[in-house]
């Protein structure tokens with residue numbers, strides 16, 4: 001596995017419909033599990049300082065806890081609130097462990 005893939009945690013720590021925030025160096029990242037797929041975004045909202053992982057996850061949309069901005073965790077697109085999109089990252093689960101590639105976007109950013 002390439003060095004750009006970073007081990008994060010065991011997949012069992014992230015239940016269906018849950019979000020989980022963590023720090024990787026100076027970076028704050030958020031994981032989400034929806035329909036048994038795992039997605040990763042920056043954890044800090046692009047609008048102001050709030051952690052998306054502490055927001056409300058409804059399907060593939062995370063709602064920011066501070067001003068209710070909404071972001072699709074698959075693409076990072078802001079779907080409500082008119083804020084910038086949030087960055088997304090590629091995720092793989094190997095042998096029950098979650099890895100994130102911090103250099104690979106999961107989807108094109110708008």
Ligand code: FES
Nearest residue numbers: 045047064067069
């Ligand atoms: S801080 Fe997230 S919408 Fe304002």
